Amino acid sequence: MLAALAAGCPGGDQRSISGKVTYDFVPATYSATTGTGTLAFAQASKRPVRNAVVQLRQGSGVIATTNTDEQGNYRLVYIPEDDSGELSVQVLAKTSSPQIQVEDNTDGNAIWAMGAKLSGTDAESESGTTLSLHAGHGWTGSAYDATRRVAAPFAVLDSMYTAAKAFMAVRPVSFPALKVNWSPDNVPQGGDKASGFISTSHFSPAENEIYILGKAGADTDEFDSHVIVHEWGHYFENNLSRSDSPGGPHGRGDVLDPRIAFGEGYGNAIAAILLPESLYVDTVWSGSGGSLTAFGIDAETEPLDTDDPTPGVFSEASVHRLLYDLYDSGTNESSYDKVSVGLGPFYDALAGLQKTTPSMTTIASFITALKEQPGVDSAAVNTLLSRYNIGPITSIWGEGDSRMFPMYFSVGSYPYNGTLTLDGGYEYNTWYQNQYYVFVGNGSRVTASVNSTYDVALTLYQQGDVLGGSDKTTSGTESVSLTTQNNAIYVLVVTGFKETDGGYGISISITSP
Structure with missing residues (x-):
């Protein structure tokens, strides 16, 4: 049985329990020839649950803890506590190195787990007990059996573990702890995340957490390993590298702002590199x-x-x-x-x-x-x-x-006064609607202002840190200022929001003091 566990409880003769932990992995398939694909349940294979935390519980207390190895094997050594409850083995959707855990955002952020109780005979065995656990996908042929849909969080966990281990194999990387939110109630609609309205599978920089879709009949991403690692790639950017992407909608054929073009192309590429599998597949209902x-x-x-x-x-x-x-x-x-x-x-x-x-x-x-x-x-x-x-x-x-x-216009001296033309009718995160201005700080206050007949915004960066911005009105008049560091390099991004087709002019000034 799959259950979501809250944080683990602290814990005559020495005994042991050992076994193997596996899960069903369902390949996501796609044919470029036919333009079709699916989740191939008939091709599901057993994969080991690697580095997962395994707990031996007696009643409500944890009396032994270990981790599975790379083949999914585990061994728990313990001394039973008399009259303190029956024994059970719980496998958490949580790794220890690196620290990744898959939680249910619709159930108080409890950690997903599967478990089994030991029979009285097994619990009393002094020669060692064997207990293996398997997480099945729960697909019946036409729908999921919710009580048997156990593999999903372990599939999510294992894809991210694969990604992290690939980097750890080539560099001594220390990854910050990662929380991943998966629920069978996570739907592609915006709203309250605690109720499953997560919009799409995504990495949230503000929370430093990942959300994964799981609603059968809408969108289930747990076996779309490229989607999983793509989002893990954004976690990597946020914690070990950097991303200045403005986010927003994107797709094949779009002429994007180069920040999001890199960020999304990188996400797809890093998934292909780390899994490793060159074919990116995203299934949807x-x-x-x-x-x-x-x-x-x-x-x-x-x-x-x-x-x-x-x-x-x-x-x-x-x-x-x-x-x-x-x-x-x-x-x-x-x-x-x-x-x-x-x-x-x-x-x-x-x-x-x-x-x-x-x-x-x-x-x-x-x-x-x-x-x-x-x-x-x-x-x-x-x-x-x-x-x-x-x-x-x-x-x-x-x-x-x-x-x-030409995306970068270098401001050589103050005051600077100029004009630029953006192209309306495109999303705010496209090349058509963005221009960058680069200037060097002089230790004094610098003010940047824009004016247009259409809605525009300003964002001021220094090495990726947003130091200020202005998007207060739809009148097209915005201003941002700060006291600069001498010789520091700043990038001012001007973004337009004109929804109708056609070019439109913007006047810009950068002054000091």
Whole structure:
């Protein structure tokens, strides 16, 4: 039986219990030929529950604790306490190294677990007891049996454990504790998260937690391992690297602000790299009958016009495939892909310059960081960049790419007065609706102001930290000011919100004092 456990209780002759803990893993499948996919329950396989916390309980007290090994095996050694209740083994959806736990956000954030009681004969055995536990997927052929849907939180846990272990294998990484929220009541609607209205599977920077969809008939992501690791990738960014992404809607073909183009392309690529599996699949329930369908994109396939119609620095699909090509190796690589930097340099770039760059976090800052790693062939990287319609990037500001570099306008002296034109009819997080201004602090107060006939906003950054912003009105007049540090580099992002098609002008001034 699957249950959500609250925090564990503290705990004649020595005895032992041992066994193996497994769960059903259901592959998410997709065919690019037919454009269809599903959760292939008939192809489900048993996988070990690795590094999970296992507790031996007597009554309400914990009298022994251990962890499963990489094969799912465990062994508990204990001395029973007389007349204090029956014995049971509980396996928590929680790992110890790194610390990851899957909670039920609709049940007071209790940790998911499965367990079994020991019979009287087993409890009295002095030669050792064997007790194995298995978490089944609970699919009956047409629907889930809610009482047998045990595997889900363990599948979520294991995908994230796989991701963390991949980095730990190449670098001495210390991951902050991670809480993951999964519930069979988590639906793709916004509202009260404690009631399951989580909007979508996502990482919440404000909470530093991950939420995963689980509502049968709506959207269940527990077996969509790429979705799981994509969100884990955002947790990695938030804790060990950095992301300046504005968030918001995005999809194939969108010409995005380069911050979100990198962030979402990175999320897909890091999932393909860490699992490792090049085919990204996201299953979803559709139709009145609740049938399963899927969306898929393969990091190894060459982009098609219908797949990546606007390749380059503003395309998440381009970033996705570019990053995977930078990482991967093989004997069948294309002529333009002669790079295989491996996971270690990826980590060093993400946790190094990508974290501290004074620019925004984009493909330009990452490529610059990667080229600085020992053994990385810059010429080979440039060849691969060209394949994705990206210029030979030479700086964190995107120099070398004719579209990335103009995103940054350098303010050379104060006062600065100028105009810019944005393009309406697009989302606020697209290239069309954003412009960056870079200026250097002089130790005095600097004020930036904009004016337009349409709604605009200002956000002021220093190395990724938001130091101020202004989005108070819809009149198009906004202002932000701060006392600057001498020689510190600041990036001012101007974002427009004009909903109708057509260009619109914005006047901008940056003054000091």
